[in-house]
Amino acid sequence: MQIYLVGGAVRDRLLGRPGGDRDWVVVGSTPEAMTAAGYRPVGKDFPVFLHPDTHEEYALARTERKHGHGYHGFQVYASPDVTLEDDLVRRDLTINAMAQDADGRVTDPHGGQRDLxxxxxxxxxxAFAEDPVRILRLARFAARFADFTVADETMALMRQMVADGxxxxxxxxxxxxxxxxxLMEERPSRMFEVLRDCGALARLLPELDRLWGVPQRADYHPEIDTGxxxxxxxxxxxxxxxxxxxRYACLGHDLGKGTTPPDILPRHLGHEGRSVQLLRDVNERLRVPNDCCExxxxxxxxxxxxxxxxNFGAAAVLRLLGRCDAWRKPQRFIEVLLACECDARGRLGYADHPYPQGERLHRALALGQAVDTARVSAEALARGLKGPAIGQAIDEAREAALSAGLDTAQPDHSAPPGV
Known part of the structure; x- marks a missing residue:
């Protein structure tokens, strides 16, 4: 039995980057031998085991053969006669196809160190072309390693994969x-740049792909292009x-601009409602988690x-907070404000501008939260009010707090309105 550290852990060590999870490949063993040594089997599609002490994953060296479409269309062969080189050749990228033994020696049959x-x-x-997930993985690595380029022959292969369906x-x-x-990588835009370049974005997220080439008003958006x-x-x-x-909200906030009637461009009247509907389609299609959807x-x-x-007064601010469900979900509202700050600063020449609207609405939230709603409710009940009338009394108390505590409303043109 020979054990090697493989994949991303080797790559990151060579790059001097902090290591994450470690993966191991085992050559010359069998499932029975692994179980006898105390490893716990967890793999469904191929033989993977958890180390009895560290609980890290140890996979038997294996080969794969394509027999159908998609991620699951593979036959896996694992046996003591599968070599380390046999296992490495099935991996996606050269920088992920290296192994390191216990003495620190690196096995690099495909030039991973050269490409690093x-x-x-x-x-x-x-064999890269046999698994379409590899297109997504490569795009993700492009977002992580923002100064890496995609080899011309690899981009050509990905375009062919897209063309082949x-x-x-x-x-x-x-x-x-x-x-x-x-989305959580260092420069997430690179992921979508690669997906768009190979044609995969148009297949996976056509709602996003169609934004490139759609103009916006240059006085609000000096970068002009919506994408x-x-x-x-x-x-x-x-x-x-x-x-x-x-980050997901930032990705989807302007999807409706891709369906703006050409005759009103570069204005985008009503794009907010269209964005919501398109987002719902994407959310359902990709089964996006509820917190991201909402x-x-x-x-x-x-x-x-x-x-x-x-330039909203207290009453208008109160209505805005109510529509955002800020009283029941204050933390979500704070995240809404962060997404809007990203939108305002994500424009050519505005990256370092302040976002006073966010600060003002933070303050409005705090003022409204400071209202003693239990006391207001009790006083309303004592006056014989019931149901919606009590809610109205609470709104009036919050509006009074906002009127007293918010600064005088001033028009602000540092961020674009919904154009």
Whole structure:
């Protein structure tokens, strides 16, 4: 039995980056021998075991043969006669196809170290084309290693995979899993740049793909192109270390601009409502988690109002907070404001601008939360009020608090309204 550290852990050590999970490959063993040594089997599609002490994954060296479409269309062969080189050749990228033994010696049959030095993402073999998930993985690595380029021959192969319909067989769960991981990388826009370049974005997220080439008003959006703007917003979310839900909301907030009637461009009247509907289609198709769905819909619907809230009085601010369900879900509302800040600063020349609307609405939330609703309710009951009338009394108390505590409303033009 020979054990090797493989994949990303080797790559990250060579790059001097912090290591994450470690994966191991075992050569010359059998499932029976692994179980006898105390390893616990967990693999469903191929033999993977958990170490009895560290609980890290140890997989038997294996080969794969394609027999159908999609991620599951493989036959797996694992046996003591499968070599380390046999196992490495089935991997996706050269930088992930290296192994290291217990003495630190690196096995690198496909030039992974060379490509690390050259900052290139390159497929190992033509077998890359057998698994469409690898397109998503490569795009995710492009977002993580933002200074790496995609090898010309690898891009050509991915375009052929798209043309052959392989991407159409991806299951929703895997698409969302890879997109979510890519959204959390250092420069998430790179993931969508690669997917768009190979044609996969048009198949997986046509609602997003159609934004490129759609103009916006240059006085509010100096970058003009809607697709470019959305990518700038996404990278701003990464810069501000936003959580996944906020980054997803940034991705989907302007989808409706892709369906704006050509005769009213570059204005986008009503794009907020269209964005919400398109988001619902994407959410259902990709089975997006509820927290991401809900936040994205609120941001899509209300971002124009939040941008324009600098000239709202207390009553209008109160209505805005109510539509955002801020009293029941204050933390979500704070994330809504963060997404809107990313939108305002994700424009050419605005990256370092302040976002006073966010600060003002933060203050409005705090003022409203400070109202003693239990006392207001008790007083309303004592006056004989019931049901909706009690809710109205609470609203009036909150509006009074906002009127007393918010600064005088001033028009603010630092962020675009819903145009």
């Amino acid at each position: 030095t050259a900052r290139v993402l390159r497929h190992v073999s033509p 392989e991407v159409d067989h991806l299951v929703a769960e895997r698409v969302w899993q890879e997109l979510a991981r890519g 470019v703007h959305v990518m700038m917003v996404l990278d701003m979310a990464a810069r501000l270390q936003a959580p996944l839900s906020v 936040l994205a819909e609120v941001v899509a619907r209300e971002h124009g109002n939040i941008h324009g809230s600098g």
